[in-house]
Amino acid sequence: MRTIKAQHKAVYEPIGDLVTYRAMPTHAAPMNIIDPFIFLNHHGWQEYPPHNAGLPFGPHPHRGFETVTFILEGDLTHKDTTGIVSVIKEGGVQWMTAGRGLIHAEVSSPEFKALGGPLEILQLWVNLPAKHKMTEPKYVGLQKNDIPVAAFDNGKVAAHIVSGKWNDISGPFEPLTDIHLSFMYFKEGGKYTIQVPKEQNVFLYIVKGELKINGDFARIHHLVEFNRDGQMIEMKATADAIILFGYATPFNEPFFAYGPFVMNTREEIMQAYEDMKNGKFGDETALMD
Template identity: 60%
Template sequence: MRTIKKKHKAISAPIDDLVTYRALPTQSVDYIDPFLFLNHHGPQVYKQNNRGLPFGPHPHRGFETLTFILDGDIMHQDTGGGKDVIEAGGVQWMTAGRGLIHAEVSSDKFKKEGGPMEILQLWFNLPAKYKMTEPKYIGLQKEGIPTVTEDDGKVKVNVVSGSWRDTEGPIPSLSDIHMASVELQQGGSFSTVVPAERNVFFYVVRGAVKVNGETAEKLTLVEFANDGDEISVEAQEDSYILFGHAKPFNEPVVAHGPFVMNSEEEIREAFRDYQMGKMGSWEG
């Protein structure tokens, strides 16, 4: 069974009127290679005639984003041609690659009607060989994500990428990143094996679970050592977690705002390319 290295509490980092907790990076953890960044927006309730999410057009290069919509919706648009509205239970996976501009805002319907909102966005690094790959966007509604049930239905694993048991996730990962969201009823449990050389990503969104013998409550990122291969989880109350794993890239990480590269010079180049319009021009 893997040893828990440390448990990191997400910090409050509101953005305008958007309730936000940042789990990565914080003062206690920089990143868990190749998992770079996690913002947990909400939970909160928006009133009618609200402004919605504040993420207007902005550029990215050198990494990928995976967004989980638990409540509410996101209207996505990017300069690579991606455009849709994903609702509760769905996900969005964007490979920024060599660069694009995108916006993530609420739909007109949500802004008019309001309602509950909870969204998580996770950033994965891209290895140097894929930093300048062609951008790509995939949006999936809840129905497009396969679910594996465990423990007589007390555990539901929503498989996004990689595999779980014999079920393949619908989104192919360039870097063999396995990601799922897991819904657990109180008392529900599961065990899984992750090879020791792979880094585990484990974040408790809601509830509280016992993982490898230690309690982890909501808003907690659990960091594991690479000294075993078994992960065992039991829900102490109804819970929701993000769970994934990947081989670390062991490459330099230089992050500046919306760009993640391997050197300062590549960051400067990214800013130049953006200013020169090489990541596309925005037509909102």
């Protein structure tokens, strides 16, 4: 079995009235700890009242990585300077390749702001290798029904397959690198076992509940860091649980992150700010409400 190196508790850092737990980076879990997975924010769970202001993520730029956003409850409107507008609802996923750069906004739909309701959203940042840092920006948003579900342990485990191949089921998103991602629902007592090649890094975050993972208990709001000393990962839910689970081959490249940009050098970060200042990311005024 692959042994657990550490468990890192997410830090509670609300953004205005938005409940937010940052799983990485933290003091104990820096951005390079699970290459190429570099950032995870867990927003919610919370209940929004009617006539709310919605999510606070107005226009902002990105370059050099990808965002993968899981809408567990509520909805998310994506708008960017390539002209895309997309509203993804509960159970859906948005995958944005920032590449050479764009400006986007992530806000709540007019319907959600008017009516309110429960909200829980995860946003994961996946790094891009140097050869893909300046690729053309791309966005794909898929609703719940577009994402295949694989059942295990007589239906006690449901894996929503986002990318990569899982038991002959391929995820609908096609990353530039070998990113395997799923979000998994466990009923109490549900078991799931997977073998991940030693050379690949495993990303596992507990969204809800608790599980026993290779003999160790892991609970809500914890990021599990594994050694690369085995292949088998065995999970058993000791209560109803939801996890974000993935694995990928590390790039083993130095990278430099500052604000909304993730590049390989400080000089490339400075160039990103210069390019944004000169309008190369597009006109953000078109994204204003």
